[in-house]
Amino acid sequence: MTGIIHYGAGNIFSIINCLDRCGERVLMISHPDRLKKVERIVLPGVGAFDRGIEYLKKTCLYQAIKDESEKGKPILGICLGLQMFFEESEEGKQNGLGLLPGFVRKFPKEIKFPVPHMGWNTVRFYRNSRISNKIPAKSSFYFAHSFYAIPQDKKIISGTTTYGIKFASVVEKNNIIGVQFHPEKSAKNGFILIQNFLKI
Amino acid sequence: MLTKRIIPCLDVKNGKVVKGIHFENLKDAGDPVIQAKYYSDEGADELVFLDISATIEKRKTIKNLVRDVASNISIPFTVGGGIGSIKDILILLENGADKVSINTCAIKNPDIIYNGAKMFGSQCIVIAIDAKRIAKKTWQVYIESGKIPTGIDVKNWAKKVEELGAGEILLTSIDADGTMNGYDIELMRCITKIVKIPVIASGGAGKLQHLYDVLTLGNASAVLLASLLHYRMLTIKDIKNFLFRKKIPVRLEKNENTCS
Numbered sequence: 001m002t003g004i005i006h007y008g009a010g011n012i013f014s015i016i017n018c019l020d021r022c023g024e025r026v027l028m029i030s031h032p033d034r035l036k037k038v039e040r041i042v043l044p045g046v047g048a049f050d051r052g053i054e055y056l057k058k059t060c061l062y063q064a065i066k067d068e069s070e071k072g073k074p075i076l077g078i079c080l081g082l083q084m085f086f087e088e089s090e091e092g093k094q095n096g097l098g099l100l101p102g103f104v105r106k107f108p109k110e111i112k113f114p115v116p117h118m119g120w121n122t123v124r125f126y127r128n129s130r131i132s133n134k135i136p137a138k139s140s141f142y143f144a145h146s147f148y149a150i151p152q153d154k155k156i157i158s159g160t161t162t163y164g165i166k167f168a169s170v171v172e173k174n175n176i177i178g179v180q181f182h183p184e185k186s187a188k189n190g191f192i193l194i195q196n197f198l199k200i
Numbered sequence: 201m202l203t204k205r206i207i208p209c210l211d212v213k214n215g216k217v218v219k220g221i222h223f224e225n226l227k228d229a230g231d232p233v234i235q236a237k238y239y240s241d242e243g244a245d246e247l248v249f250l251d252i253s254a255t256i257e258k259r260k261t262i263k264n265l266v267r268d269v270a271s272n273i274s275i276p277f278t279v280g281g282g283i284g285s286i287k288d289i290l291i292l293l294e295n296g297a298d299k300v301s302i303n304t305c306a307i308k309n310p311d312i313i314y315n316g317a318k319m320f321g322s323q324c325i326v327i328a329i330d331a332k333r334i335a336k337k338t339w340q341v342y343i344e345s346g347k348i349p350t351g352i353d354v355k356n357w358a359k360k361v362e363e364l365g366a367g368e369i370l371l372t373s374i375d376a377d378g379t380m381n382g383y384d385i386e387l388m389r390c391i392t393k394i395v396k397i398p399v400i401a402s403g404g405a406g407k408l409q410h411l412y413d414v415l416t417l418g419n420a421s422a423v424l425l426a427s428l429l430h431y432r433m434l435t436i437k438d439i440k441n442f443l444f445r446k447k448i449p450v451r452l453e454k455n456e457n458t459c460s
Binding site for chain 1: 202204245270271274275276296318398399
């Protein structure tokens, strides 16, 4: 059974639907007790950094997620979910979960492309990537974001994307997996990625 | 490389997809869920649903439609038409829409842009702007499906919605819409020059070259298409192959539906 952190704002219907299609049982999580019952956690990305972290703190999920992650429970962060794994973000004042060392920055004004980075872009998976099993090394995924993570430990980067600059679009460290794009909105490739997560 | 997006637009009225010429003269063009699946399977990059019949009583119809569509496709989709409050946005997002497109309400109550972006993130707030040329290089913003002039200059409005936190602009030329004579490239250029957020071009596509022009000369990030696709004058594959040959980045992978 997979638990989805429910913020009460935005589209988590699609991720539920995607897990459902994989035949996975889903539990909506807005309380730490429920977190203990699931084998895996999905931290979806909805809204802004501070709002997300404030919600996690208010519901005591902030510490609970950290605890479960330390115990080795697989956790998938999507979009803002990935960003919240890190220590801090230019988008807000709150501290992130700090599961991964590094910070989150906005696309620099100097890049000549529109921001938000919105649409289908190529992800180049590294050979160390487990989440991309059976997905071509260069594949398109759907992105919708203005901020990106800069991991301190480059070894955790398992996929990159270029948009004016090259950034880490996939990070994997043991049980912690983050993707900057939306697998639940990325047709076939996204579906395989979610299936891979369910096998971890 | 970020690809240029091809976005079929399904105008919905009473649960059916309709087509608009100059926002009038509506014809039936099929069932929304079947069409959504068709376009998704064909390789559409996103979908847009505009509920042109949207009134408070019909809110439930669109909610069910959104759920049905979200259960059957795995690409992003936007819903617009008659959105008047944060609660309206919440209902659509909770039922599986990824973005909402707001037009008239944003003009009447610009706070909805700021509050919506703050609550749900800029990436899901699309502001639809319908513009009509009133003089050389000057366009006025219209609301209520292009019927009512606002007296607001399109450049000022585009800048304002960006400042308030909109994530994208869906820009329609009222003059070009339904003519199939090509986009108002000047309008598109004028707006893409002054805003940093992506602009989706709409209104006037009649042939492949028009799409190429608006994506290059007009610097649009995406094109929204209705009639051309609905009446099978062109397929998404035709469009993408053409653009690919002309060296425009497009996503050629198919959305094979492994999810159903």
